[in-house]
Amino acid sequence: MTIPSRRTFAIISHPDAGKTTLTEKLLLAGGAIHLAGEVKARGANRRARSDWMKIEQQRGISVTSSVMTFERPDADGNVITFNLLDTPGHEDFSEDTYRTLTAVDSAVMVIDAAKGIEPQTRKLFEVCRLRSVPIITFINKVDREGRDPFALLDEVADALALDVCPMSWPVGMGGAFEGIFDFATNRLMQPSGPSKEFQGTVHQLDGLDDATLEQHLSKDGLAQLREEAELARGGYASFDLQAYLHGDLTPVYFGSALKNFGVGELIAALSAYAPSPRAQPAEPAPIDPGNDEVTGFIFKVQANMDPQHRDRIAFMRLCSGKFRRGMKLTPSGSGKPIAVHSPILFFAQDREIADEAFPGDIIGIPNHGTLRVGDTLSEKAGVRFTGLPNFAPEILRRITLKDPTKTKQLRKALDDLSEEGVIQVFYPEIGSQWIIGVVGQLQLDVLISRLEAEYKVGAALEPAPFETARWLSGEGRMLEDFAGVNRSSMAKDRDGNPVFLARSAWDVGYQSERHPEIKFSATRER
Ligand code: G4P
Numbered sequence: 001m002t003i004p005s006r007r008t009f010a011i012i013s014h015p016d017a018g019k020t021t022l023t024e025k026l027l028l029a030g031g032a033i034h035l036a037g038e039v040k041a042r043g044a045n046r047r048a049r050s051d052w053m054k055i056e057q058q059r060g061i062s063v064t065s066s067v068m069t070f071e072r073p074d075a076d077g078n079v080i081t082f083n084l085l086d087t088p089g090h091e092d093f094s095e096d097t098y099r100t101l102t103a104v105d106s107a108v109m110v111i112d113a114a115k116g117i118e119p120q121t122r123k124l125f126e127v128c129r130l131r132s133v134p135i136i137t138f139i140n141k142v143d144r145e146g147r148d149p150f151a152l153l154d155e156v157a158d159a160l161a162l163d164v165c166p167m168s169w170p171v172g173m174g175g176a177f178e179g180i181f182d183f184a185t186n187r188l189m190q191p192s193g194p195s196k197e198f199q200g201t202v203h204q205l206d207g208l209d210d211a212t213l214e215q216h217l218s219k220d221g222l223a224q225l226r227e228e229a230e231l232a233r234g235g236y237a238s239f240d241l242q243a244y245l246h247g248d249l250t251p252v253y254f255g256s257a258l259k260n261f262g263v264g265e266l267i268a269a270l271s272a273y274a275p276s277p278r279a280q281p282a283e284p285a286p287i288d289p290g291n292d293e294v295t296g297f298i299f300k301v302q303a304n305m306d307p308q309h310r311d312r313i314a315f316m317r318l319c320s321g322k323f324r325r326g327m328k329l330t331p332s333g334s335g336k337p338i339a340v341h342s343p344i345l346f347f348a349q350d351r352e353i354a355d356e357a358f359p360g361d362i363i364g365i366p367n368h369g370t371l372r373v374g375d376t377l378s379e380k381a382g383v384r385f386t387g388l389p390n391f392a393p394e395i396l397r398r399i400t401l402k403d404p405t406k407t408k409q410l411r412k413a414l415d416d417l418s419e420e421g422v423i424q425v426f427y428p429e430i431g432s433q434w435i436i437g438v439v440g441q442l443q444l445d446v447l448i449s450r451l452e453a454e455y456k457v458g459a460a461l462e463p464a465p466f467e468t469a470r471w472l473s474g475e476g477r478m479l480e481d482f483a484g485v486n487r488s489s490m491a492k493d494r495d496g497n498p499v500f501l502a503r504s505a506w507d508v509g510y511q512s513e514r515h516p517e518i519k520f521s522a523t524r525e526r
Pocket of ligand 1: 013014015016017018019020021022140141142143144255256257258259
């Protein structure tokens with residue numbers, strides 16, 4: 001099967017670094033957001049669109065901008081479809097954010113030039129590293145006063161233990177900003193007019209020694225560019241595609257999302273270097289995108305917040321084969337085939353029923369709770385994708401009932417919601433107070449409101465004496481011995497796996513050092 005060109009990626013950043021602004025600029029650069037062949041299918045599409053609106057109205061589902069698709073031609077004029085997956089940041093930070101990164105082939109890391117690497121960037125980066133997801137770095141806001149570019153590059157290299165390769169260079173920053181020089185193309189992009197906005201002033205040069213540079217830059221600016229560029233190119237790794245694809249090197253672009261600087265170069269880099277859909281880890285063997293059989297996995301479920309309905313949209317990343325509307329797929333969870341009649345494709349502001357989709361694409365599948373995060377969907381039901389992890393919670397809370405007669409309903413609700421991936425639930429060996437684990441505060445708010453709205457269960461959360469959790473694995477007897485001694489810290493997860501509830505990060509380190517025969521895992525594959 002020939003697979004159309006896809007770049008399925010996410011933007012990782014700390015809040016305020018400029019992810020939203022960059023996303024907008026990328027979509028804008030993608031122009032009117034169309035899928036190949038859409039013009040031809042316009043009539044059919046209009047119908048499809050209204051189908052979708054009916055679904056949305058009837059079920060009150062609001063699918064926010066979880067996936068955004070746009071197209072751009074590459075350097076040879078071939079159309080490439082970009083699927084940009086949103087990774088909610090800030091208070092929205094949750095397991096969803098992590099899992100979304102399991103569905104991408106590469107990532108763009110946005111860094112604020114004045115702030116450098118911030119905590120959330122680092123966290124998300126670690127998840128990318130777990131899966132060797134290649135990263136392109138975009139140092140944003142060069143139109144404002146920022147840190148010295150060398151200091152920024154060194155920080156990325158040191159903090160993330162990555163080789164960095166500057167692909168472009170800012171001529172000054174903030175008030176002294178005169179433009180950006182792109183090393184690959186020897187082009188100088190300059191602001192035009194007082195707004196310092198990039199409006200298409202591009203000078204094609206022969207290199208940094210090109211005499212015409214004097215016409216475009218101030219004397220100081222030119223001297224600075226020549227000196228810094230030489231140092232930069234001598235002092236850092238040169239671009240190595242394989243090292244980038246392995247996640248060992250990050251090409252770095254400077255730019256300003258707000259002023260539209262460097263956005264074109266970023267898209268060009270994604271087109272030229274970012275990987276197409278790759279083989280995905282699965283059992284019994286990895287699945288190649290070129291396989292004829294349609295396979296995919298669910299990485300996110302967005303539930304309806306409307307208490308009248310239990311409908312939800314499952315987001316499937318297609319891993320192989322050509323998907324066609326109406327086709328039957330079997331989820332690994334329930335094992336019962338479902339016909340996918342209304343698969344949804346996501347555009348910038350729009351969604352449409354997908355008639356077909358290809359590896360790397362994300363489709364939304366409306367369902368009544370049959371599809372769960374981590375499910376594999378396939379035509380023949382013989383495969384299972386691996387590596388979609390549960391992450392050790394960073395916030396643990398005890399859950400208490402307002403009405404103690406509702407224990408059964410609470411357990412059912414917690415099992416449902418943990419299957420959906422909203423929370424994790426741990427049942428301690430001693431005592432009857434269940435522990436809720438999340439990685440972001442927002443998940444707790446969602447839990448309480450959904451318990452009330454959907455399950456009519458009033459509950460409250462209290463501090464728990466634990467800070468984090470680890471899944472335990474090891475030989476049966478060893479585990480039993482450990483559990484015997486540490487009973488007050490032992491719990492079971494929803495699937496009955498043994499979990500160690502740790503009072504502190506130190507506790508985890510201490511116990512794992514004392515018990516080398518037991519593995520303390522911060523992630524568990526679903
Ligand atoms: P986020 O999604 O990563 O949280 O960041 P977002 O794009 O919302 O940007 C955060 C703030 O930084 C916004 O300003 C935005 O305008 C600004 N910003 C983003 N990119 C650039 C850039 O390249 N240069 C400059 N100078 N500013 C940039 P705000 O004041 O919070 O919001 P707004 O009122 O400007 O929208």
